[in-house]
Amino acid sequence: RTMGVAQSLYEGVDLKSKGFEGLITYMRTDSVSIATEALSSARAFIKNKYGNNFLPEKGIFYKSKKSAQEAHEAIRPTNLYLLPDEIKELLTLDQFKLYSLIWKRFIASQMKPAIYDTVSCDIQTDKKILLRATGSNIKFAGFLKVYVEKKDISEEEEELKLLPHLEVGKTLNLVDVISDQSFTKPPARFTEASLVKELEKSGVGRPSTYAAIMNKIQNREYTTKDRLTLKPTQLGELIIQLLEQNFAPIISVGFTSAMEDDLELVAQNKRKWQSLIEEFYKAFIPMVEKAKKETIIPKIETSRKCPKCKAPLQKIWSKSKYFYGCSKYPDCDFTSAIELMDFKKDDYEEGFDWEQTCPKCKSKMNLKYGKFGAFLGCSDYPKCQGIVNIPKKGEKFLKPEDRPNCPALGCDGKIVMRRSKRGKIFFSCSNFPDCDVIVNDLDDLEKKYDANHPKTAHQKRDPFYKKGKKGSNLFEVSKDLEKIVKGKKLSRSDILKNVWKYIKAKNLQDKKNKRQINPDKNLSKIFDKPIDMMQLSTHLNKHMKRSDS
Template structure:
């Protein structure tokens, strides 16, 4: 209903072929909000200190990280703070104050539901959500296995539940006991997570028969089908196994009043990790000597301070967008992939190196939706609507009552938008660029990839050119105009009009105002101007009179 009523407004006000929807418009807004957050982010400086220490009687040195002092953790914000600490520890002796040993367990992951399958396939296999669902559909419908005929290899692929049938759990226990040993057999799968939003119509995504291991079916599957089946098989097998057990060691080292820490862990029992390893386990391992204790003698080999800057929030990927939509209760397992495919297909967003960026067209559509239909693109409204629709399915709420409450407001908003949004209709804008073929002044037109220059004499003259919008700022390298450009996939950036002779580029909008501290150029970050040189780091309020 939302898409049916609002999409024609976008056709009239922007261009034909666009669409809106209860889920896709909220997904677009979430991406736009993240883009604004990234653009407004101001990096902050901080420092870390690594102390490389020689342990008497050991060949390998120990690398300890600065923690703080006897009162707790200390953050080092700038060079003066760093210099003061380095000066104090310069003449200090290093002593082992405490060695703590312990154990920790890591629980096995839950079996896949639709959203987690899409996320893991994106991270580990670099599959889009659409590709993951297409391959999973093939595995579910059946694949010709040598000697067995056509066999459905996995259970139903559109589910929000991690529930596993008793028969499957019993078969898994039997398989794991026979192939890995009784110590690896876990208990029943924990399914308590997010029960409030779970429909639980289907069980988790799992192999129909654990005895059909990836090695057995490999010759019958294409490369991508095999990789996805292997991921599903490993995840389900891991979910039915015991937790992994780690031996942990934590060492506190004193240097005067300051404290350094070293933490290490090693696998005591691999449990589920014998078939499925998690991302965090791939980080660099630290190994400590068993003989290290409070009597060990330490001598300093080198002190290594490092400068860092805080990073903005990451751009959304398909995997992280699916995760966010699920956490907010927006959409259902069957809608995640089509939603992302739609906003990519409409060119509201572009995908570059896995990251999702908002296009110029996406910004226009999002701004119209926020202005004319703020309730529709409000994530709380959409999540609440999902909840009401679930109650309709359960039979506790009458669907006619929902329509009676919702439709009049939607209809009124559509009529108001049709009347009031006429001013946003995009007209051809005449420029001072003269067509070299016929002498007319070229105009700015809108195409699938954004704005371009075209001769108004069409169809007699078909001359077109790329359109680069000048922002009124001189290039800090060569003095020519800086213009707004786009990558091949549609992501916006700022570059010099003199390219390729000048290679200046910036993802953030440069400002006319030079940095008062170093003289370099500044960029806009929300309502502030920030020096483009991180080493300088100068920040000031954006002048109110600025027309940039």
């Protein structure tokens, strides 16, 4: 998502009277190098906006990591005078947040450091107890005038580090006495941001691949996201276990980092790719063959007893997680979700009818556990897919006798309470999806569905991102631009990509200043004089029209 927002800022935003303009430089890089023109522009801006006190004697240069991609500049704003707050109304909320972050960090990187006074204060009490407080006071704001980096600590903890103005001999009043016991905490689980930092630290991946890595580990259900925290699933833990057993040399951080270094050498024509691949496969293929023959997912013995026959239970793998199964199978067919073995009805709302029958076919209901927690499911599954959500403590629910009849003509269903994937409560017909009656509140039932509404099967709606006419993201280009991009209808990113292919193929970048593009005969019909590369989108926009089909 973040990379997509950055891409839109790089490709350009319509700034109305100022035209279409790219707001940031190329974003798939971890380089920290800055062009001389950008450095001079930043220093001039800081001097004019904040004064000489905040400007270092000379420009600040940062050292790149060994693995950094130096083919590009650091990510920075293309025009410092496009202040985030001034163009906020022309950006989406995500675009504004990201542009503001990039703009502030770039300016702050060329300002003087902040200066703190570290203070230690001894306080003598009337009970002859010596108390000590340590903290700091800001003496000079420096780059903090523009940008303060947020950390994973609360505002209260941050305030505790900053001491008020104190004087020797000053009398202090006791407000409160707080006693806290501290325990050693385990390391916090990774968030996406901290995992990317760890990958960078280990030399694994590149800025262009971090977003794909985060998507992949979640889409394949190796991890789940709880607020900001990434938690490994049983599937993720098993995959790691099997890989460590069978491909230990391949999945080590050292191997991945070394492989990326070798691929960089291949890209620089310092090593032949054939020898690299041959060397890899000589070690890899034997590991694959061995894993095919020997890899099994073992059953895990447990101390729990089977409720049916009292034999020991085993943890058995199925698709994406473990379940309990009797060790005497097939003589005993007992199975259970792991979560249900420790299930407590006391954790749920009192008054819920655990013995109720299926709202669809009146068969017995069984306690089951799914992706979104415990529920009652029809014992005649898969013939009948009736379910009843179990209400949590303090949650409203509909008793079987209180369920209203479905208002649809020809439908014999009852209105039941359900819970969406995001935990939101709604009400729908028990015959869903054969009947499409659905409301967020029972009071809306009569308003939404009159007495003439027929029983209608539910139709899935396309996700919001699929709505609209096909090809709505395409642009029709002028005949002059068509000669360069070799197409009549293209997406904005493809138009930019093809224009740059043309520029590089014709060597139209100035030899002394690579940021300057010198037009040839074809390109002169788009812009008739040399331009800065960041002005390219503005000129291309005049030759592009959003397609209606």
